Amino acid sequence: MDGRDLAQYAVDLGPSLGASYTEARFVRESTEGFSTRNGSLLSAGKQEREGLGVRILAGGSFAFCSIDELTKASLRRSLQAAVRRARASKRRDPVVLSEEEPHEDSWAAPVKVGFGDVDQDAKVGFLRGLDKAISSLPGKIPVRNLTLGLLDWDKHLVTSEGTAIDGRYTLFSLNVMFQAEADGRSEQRRLGIGGTGGWEWSAEKGIEDRLLDDASRTLKVVSEAKSVDLGKVDVVIGAEVAGIVAHENCGHPSEGDRILGREAAQAGESWYQDLVVGESMIGSEALTITDDPTIQGSAGYYLYDDEGVRARPRYLIKHGVLNELLLNRQYAQRFGTRSTAAARAIGYDREPVIRMANTYIAAGDHSEEELIEGVKHGLLMNSFTEWNIDDRRFQSKYVGSEAILIRNGELTDTYVRRPVLELTTTGLFRSVDACARGFTAELASCGKSEPMQAAPVWTAGPSAVRLREVRLGVGL
């Protein structure tokens, strides 16, 4: 049976089996992948799958089932079992969903050149061309791993409340890891480049120039950087570091399911448990952080979430104040508000959970040069290597990759080896005194939930963000 018809059948069948709410998602997923190591092909393939995932509410509890045998009989058996499991859950506090307007609509990430319209030679040739360019740089880069992923997901969502949304998501994804070496030392660098669209990404986005620039900088770091104990100084972070800070220190703690404990056993909770939305001042006035799924071409692009709620930008922190949260319908109801359209299901066989899309520190009015000019003694940290954050999202660590000493408002020739920005979230947010103009994004894969759902996102920021008087550690 056609998967779309079967999704509708699930929604029609749900009430007769005892479900008070039914949401069915039929997804066709195609992922073409190629990887090279130093220009040699390591793997090549194409994964195609389709299936139906159904989430129901019965007796105040959720159950989810997924099938890839797309028959009415298979679906009926799975739904009957799902209703039984939901009822056996016997929650004290029944799940209630926020009231949201049902939509019938369709959306698609704009594509100029479909992945299927390009032959595989061009795709492998693209990777080999990039590898050749990096390897031709003066300097030693003995390890070069490139992975190209071309995703095409076709989703059909229907709910028992009358929502029917067709969504088409296509993602160009290039992940690069290389190792630069000099004088017996090495630096490893990992980069994610890509977003929604088609094969046009390979030609239009200056990827080779970006990789060559990055590799050249890394060669300089490995040959010149030295350990310097800077203590408490001003630090200007570049877009790459600003992006990961926005994602880790703000995006994750803003997830309503974390705040109320649903992710406690895996991805953890949130220090926002102690805060009041709309009141708590957690950063400086210069800090505004947004998560926006509606940015065309972005990795986290969608116009309706996986509960059928229309997407919009979420202004998580406005001028230092906690402004709003990432919510799905269940947690919107718990917070007494409306969904902010943050439900994403990565695959037909996953329940939708609260996720980020594209999270960024909003641009200011300054140029990057102006921010540096305002630093008497400090550091410009353009990129990072090791990072982590505790599961309440309060204590983060970012180890600098390209980091350059600033003296009297000017960049010096001194590269600092792996400076450590190990700060609490409030320590970091309150230290922000100015943001530069611009918007630069990195492709990242955000992990959450169990089973793990790796969501494509952008982490982004302006060209520079200045932090005043923060303590820097010395890397190992």
Add this chain to the structure above:
Amino acid sequence: MKDVDGLITSALKAAHEATDVIVTCTSARNNQIRFSNGQIDISNQWSFTRMDIFVAIGRRIGSTEIQGPTSKIVRGRISELIARTKGMGESQLYNGISEAPSKHRRARGLLDPGIGSFGERAPILVRQAIDVAEEQGARRVAGSLSFGRRRFELGTNYGVRSGYEESSYDLSVRSFVDSESSGQGLASGRDTSKAEGRFLEAARDSGRIAAMSKGGVQGRPGRYDLLMNPTVGANLLGQLAESANPLLLLLGFSPLKGRLGAQLGPEGLSVVDDPDIAEGLGSRPFDDEGVPTRAVDLFSRGKFVAVLHNTTSAREAGTRTTGSSRLVNMGGSMLPAPWASNLSFKAGDASPEEMLKECRRPTIYVTSNWYTRFSNYEEGIFSTIPRDGIFLVENGEITKPLRKIRISDNIVGLLSRIQQIGSDVRQVHWWEVETPTFIPHIKFSDVNITAATM
């Protein structure tokens, strides 16, 4: 259940032009109950049949995954795969698969038929676990219980046709006394008759550790002796042992590069990749090329002695496969590569209680961790964040709970600072430990601890 044998036959027939063919077919029904705040959040069930297919035509390689296969779909997809592979350039990194059909030992303890009725007991067991954790002082309890049954079948164009059925369960439970005082318990295995007792023990552990964590204070940076429980050891030392893998070495993701044959730890440190542990969730009688699996010593008496191999990596190294081949997903594509099964650390003599008592210098005892990341894999420089119970041990006794610290050190360097290995080997498999790891408590000297205090 689908006619898996027929599907594999169709696939091998359709791929007759290829010189090497691996077809695996997994048919599964997996279940999960997720819970938090003492209540069930969702009950999941996934039913699927998936074929993974790798082909080579000489050194031209290709792969595909087929979800919900039928004979017609299989024939069509493989026809497309062969055409794509013919048009692919050669891979200099591919050296073939095993060409020798082998007899396989009987799978030992992989399937407990009792898994069929486990679903009915599962919500009751979850509620029991919550109750037990609360009796220990937990105010909120969260976790997940995953269980399932799967049938795995393998065929290659060199005459291998073999399969097995298996069952598994994993419970992860985390208790909270307040938002910053928590504890974790884990239980994994295959034999469901042992599940209830293990679940109650895991729940008791999580509640007890959470209660002990109440009132924790900010830890102070510095160098301390460190006692890791099996959960932390599995994440850190397991990850290191797992990187005794030619693929990870080739890609720059192994801290063991250039160290084969080196004495990295004390005499008591021995680690085996063991695919034949009855309750081991990574156990299997043959690898994805059909080669019988066997135990491989990775570390012996502190020395790094061997890496895992499949046919391709073994031929590159001029040696023989260790029966460790697995179709590894690279994101849209797959390749047969060496991969660990169950990592098994040899037990020492001391009980965890004795290890605590013998702490003379200030020692930090960590009971769980997450978010391990490396500055540079080959150098081994990493940090990780302890979570749940963290305790300061002074003069052989736990004196206070700590919070908000980070272990920032060198993973290879840690091996040389192992002081003591415990006797309490247990299996760890959860969100932060993908490869099932059997490991006891381990104590280290002089470990670097940092903290975000600003």
